[in-house]
Structures are given as C-alpha cells and as structure tokens.
Amino acid sequence: MKKEQPSMLKIAHRAQxxxxxxxxxxxxxxxxxxxxxxxxxxxxREMGYRxxxxxxxxxxxxxxxxxxxxxxxxxxxHLAGEAIHRIGxxxxxxxxVSYIVDTYSDPVVVLCALKTLAxxxxxxxxxxxxxxxxxxxxxxxxxxxxxxxVIVTHVRQEIPFHQIYCGWDPGVREVVQYFAACGSHCPxxxxxxxxxxxxxxxxxxCREFGFRRWKVxxxxxxxxxxxxxxxxxxxxxxxxxxxxxxxxxxxELTDGGRAVPVVMLLDDFLISQLRPDxxxxxxxxxxxxxxxxxxxLEQINGRAVEPQTVSLPMQFLEKAAAFPEKKLxxxx
Numbered sequence: 001m002k003k004e005q006p007s008m009l010k011i012a013h014r015a016q017x018x019x020x021x022x023x024x025x026x027x028x029x030x031x032x033x034x035x036x037x038x039x040x041x042x043x044x045r046e047m048g049y050r051x052x053x054x055x056x057x058x059x060x061x062x063x064x065x066x067x068x069x070x071x072x073x074x075x076x077x078h079l080a081g082e083a084i085h086r087i088g089x090x091x092x093x094x095x096x097v098s099y100i101v102d103t104y105s106d107p108v109v110v111l112c113a114l115k116t117l118a119x120x121x122x123x124x125x126x127x128x129x130x131x132x133x134x135x136x137x138x139x140x141x142x143x144x145x146x147x148x149x150v151i152v153t154h155v156r157q158e159i160p161f162h163q164i165y166c167g168w169d170p171g172v173r174e175v176v177q178y179f180a181a182c183g184s185h186c187p188x189x190x191x192x193x194x195x196x197x198x199x200x201x202x203x204x205x206c207r208e209f210g211f212r213r214w215k216v217x218x219x220x221x222x223x224x225x226x227x228x229x230x231x232x233x234x235x236x237x238x239x240x241x242x243x244x245x246x247x248x249x250x251x252e253l254t255d256g257g258r259a260v261p262v263v264m265l266l267d268d269f270l271i272s273q274l275r276p277d278x279x280x281x282x283x284x285x286x287x288x289x290x291x292x293x294x295x296x297l298e299q300i301n302g303r304a305v306e307p308q309t310v311s312l313p314m315q316f317l318e319k320a321a322a323f324p325e326k327k328l329x330x331x332x
Contacts, residue, residue, distance in 0.1 A: 006047040015043045067097045068296065069117040069146075071110060072128040074102040082267060087126065087289040094297060096123075107136060114142035124148035124296045126289070132157055148299040150292040152285065155197045156309065162295050163309040164288045168201045171281050171314035172240070175263045176205035178279060178318055179238040182261045186213040188236035190246050192220065198242045239263070240281075244270055265314070282315040 008026070012019040017036060024032050025040040026049075032040075068091055070084065084100060091098045099122065101113040110127075117125060125143060129135050129151050135143075143149045143161060150162045157163065179187045189202045199216050206214040215236050241250055241264040250262060266274065267283040274280065291310055299305070 006044075006049050011040065011044050011047060011049060014047065015040050065121045065123060066095060067099060067120065067122045068293075069099045069101065069113065069122045069125040071101045071103050071113055071125065073105040075104065083128075083285040083289045086286045087293055090290050090293040094293070096297075105134070107134070107139065110134075110139055111142065114139065114146065118142060118145050122146060123300050124150075126150050126152065126292045126296060128152045128285075129157075130154045135159055148296055150296045150299075152288050152292055160307055162292075162299060162307050164292050164295070165309050165311050165313075166284055166288050167311060167313040168198045169313065171316045172198060172201040172242075173205040173208070174316035174318075175240050175279075175281055176202065176209055176211075178263065178316070179240075179261055180209040180211070182238065184236075184238035184261060185211070186215065186236040187211065187238040187240060188215045188217060189240045189242060190217055190219065190250075191242045192218070192245070202240065202242075236260075241265060244283075247274075263316070271317075279316070279318045282317055284312050284314060288312050 008019050008022045012022045015022065015036075017040065021032060021036065022040055022044075025037050026044065070087055072084065088098050088100070099117060099120075101109070103109050103113065114125070123146075125146055125148070127135075127143070127149060130153055132155060135151070135157065140159065150164060151157065151159065152164045152166065154166055154168065156165055156167075176187060187206065189199065191199060202216065203214065213236075238261045239250060241247060241262070244264065244266050247264050247266065247270065250264065261279075263279050263281055264274070265281045265283060267285065271280050271282065291312060295308075295310065
C-alpha cells in the first residue's frame with residue numbers, strides 16, 4: 001500500500017512551528033531563521049515529505065522558477081524508462097521540477113514545447129537530439145532564449161550549446177574486433193535510417209580488421225518482425241544490431257538454430273532481460289542524463305559559461321560464454 005504523504009500541518013505540529021513557517025521553508029522564503037529552516041527540513045525528510053516547488057507561483061512573484069525542460073523521443077525505448085527516471089530524480093534532489101516532453105522526433109513538437117518552456121521561464125533544457133537535423137535555426141534561437149541548455153547526442157555537432165556525446169567509437173570498433181576474433185568473414189550491420197555515424201565507424205573498423213566483405217542493411221524493426229525469411233537470408237556470418245528495436249526478431253533467429261555471433265545495442269534494463277551469454281553494446285543514456293543535469297546546473301549557476309562537450313561513449317561488454325566453439329555458418 002502506498003504510504004500517505006504527511007501534510008504541512010503534521011510537519012508543523014512535529015516541529016512546533018506554524019504551518020505558514022513550514023510553507024515558507026519548503027518554498028525557500030528568506031524570511032525564516034536558519035535554525036528553524038534546518039529543523040523543518042530535517043523533520044520533513046524524516047516523515048517522507050516530497051515537495052515539488054510551485055514553479056508558477058514563483059514565476060508570478062518574479063522569482064526563479066526552478067524548473068527544467070527535458071525533451072526526448074519516447075519511441076526510443078532507452079529514453080522512455082531509466083534515462084528519464086534518472087534525470088527526474090537528479091533534478092528533484094537538486095530541488096527542481098522537470099517538464100517532460102515526448103518530441104516524437106518532430107521539430108514542430110520541439111518548437112511548441114520550447115515556446116511553452118520559454119513562456120514559463122524555465123531555467124534550462126536537456127534535449128536528446130541524435131542527429132544534426134534535429135536542431136535547426138528556429139530551435140537554436142529558442143534554446144538561446146531560454147538561456148541554458150545541454151544537448152545529448154550521438155554525433156558531435158557544431159552548435160553553441162553544451163553537449164553530452166554518447167559516441168559510437170570505440171564501442172562499435174570493439175564489436176567488429178570481436179567478430180574478427182570469432183572468425184567471421186562477412187559481418188552485417190542492421191541500422192535504422194538515421195544511423196550514419198554508426199555506419200561510418202562500423203565500415204572503418206571492418207577495413208581496419210581486414211574484412212574484405214561486410215554488409216550494412218537499412219530496415220525497420222517492423223520489416224524484420226513481419227518477414228522471418230528476411231532474417232534467415234541475412235548475407236553474413238555475424239550480426240550487429242545498432243537499434244534495440246531489432247532485438248526480438250534477431251533473438252528468434254539465433255534461438256531457432258542459426259549459430260552466429262550477435263551483438264545488440266541495449267540499455268541496462270534490456271541487458272538484464274537478455275540471455276546472459278550475449279555480448280552487448282551498452283547504451284549510457286541514463287549516465288548521460290545525470291551528467292547533463294549536473295552540467296546544466298553548473299551553467300545556470302554561472303560555473304560553466306563556455307560550451308563544452310563531455311564524452312560518454314557506448315561500452316562493448318563481451319561475455320566469456322558467448323559462442324565458445326565459434327561455430328559459424330556463413331551464407332555465400
């Protein structure tokens with residue numbers, strides 16, 4: 001059963017102060033003695049009180065809103081769960097509220113969201129923008145109007161904002177190196193339409209490790225799920241899935257008897273649901289979200305004025321039990 005949150009009256013009774021004093025403490029009013037503030041906050045935490053600052057009333061009083069906008073496309077499973085949860089918790093622990101917006105990867109939605117955030121005097125924005133075309137001139141103008149922003153991206157971008165760069169290199173390079181160690185002759189990369197940076201790293205690594213043949217296939221997860229024959233006919237002897245949306249049809253393929261090395265791009269939650277012997281390329285968006293919050297708050301507080309890029313590359317996690325016999329059945 002969910003525990004009922006204590007009211008301000010209960011906190012006031014316990015602290016032996018008025019409810020108005022508790023309200024002032026929780027809303028960061030200066031008109032409270034520091035000893036009283038410390039006592040009230042300690043009792044509130046002890047009683048499990050979760051306070052969300054009233055951003056709109058603060059705005060009307062001309063104070064800081066202590067609110068942050070978070071923009072991401074929830075069609076990407078790795079953003080709909082752990083990443084957003086970690087960002088929300090980090091902001092709450094820093095006494096900020098968060099406005100979460102599902103962008104649907106639609107620039108019109110992004111523009112509308114940024115206009116609303118600017119009107120509400122939001123202090124900053126964290127925006128998951130994975131390609132150059134997700135930040136156009138209008139979006140840049142609104143981000144500058146808001147004042148503080150951090151972009152989480154897979155591609156280094158020439159933009160005047162802080163960036164958390166979740167790069168493909170060296171993770172994808174290590175995936176290709178793993179395929180070479182398994183004795184593969186023709187690795188295959190499955191990608192969705194916007195993954196050009198991943199493709200570049202994959203093809204560069206294939207040349208580096210001496211592959212004469214490789215394939216990069218652009219398709220949708222729906223096509224894989226609806227066409228079992230497509231999976232059976234993949235023209236290679238090792239598979240790198242550069243989107244977690246491919247995981248189910250590829251798992252069905254390998255569980256059905258096709259013994260090929262497979263590496264999938266997954267977040268921590270999906271990794272935990274995977275068979276333990278599968279090597280993976282681990283997404284780090286939850287960590288990137290925490291880093292983005294900290295960098296944004298430094299910017300808001302004037303400690304990170306010049307735009308900077310923090311690199312947080314994906315991690316290849318090889319499992320010792322994966323394909324111990326390195327049995328391959330390459331298709332010519």
